[in-house]
Amino acid sequence: MPLSQEHQISLLKDLLNNQQSDCCGSVAECEQVERLVKSLMANGNYSQDAxxxxxxxxxxxxxxxxxxxxxxxxxxxxxxLSQWVENMDSLS
Incomplete structure (x- = not known):
């Protein structure tokens, strides 16, 4: 079952927050971030800033x-990373 847009945004925020707070991450996390962003951009109606x-x-x-x-x-x-996490609130 696909994730809702709300869940995708939440997951993306969590991944970015974890990378920021831990100062580390994995290639798999980066690939997951790529997939989430692609999906959000394909399925969302966002402002040019977003x-x-x-x-x-x-x-x-x-x-x-x-x-x-x-x-x-x-x-x-x-x-x-900090700025992007803050900006995520504008997507909801």
Whole structure:
């Protein structure tokens, strides 16, 4: 059964929050973030601002999948992670 949009947003927030608070993550988490963002963008009717930050999250995750040091990649994006989590409230 597919996740509702509300559950997708909640899961995405949780994943980003965990990466921010732990300063680490896994390739599988990055791939999950990519799938969630793709689904939200395909099925949502969002403002240009929302599409912009969702695109940033998607690119962050793609770069994380390909990063030679994922923890360093996450650590270098802590400020953006915080901002993205705050922005998620505008999607609900």
């Amino acid at each position: 599409i912009s930050f969702l695109t940033e999250i998607y690119e962050y995750s793609q770069n994380g999948v390909n990063a030679s040091n994922l923890d360093e990649h996450i650590s270098s994006h802590l400020e953006q």
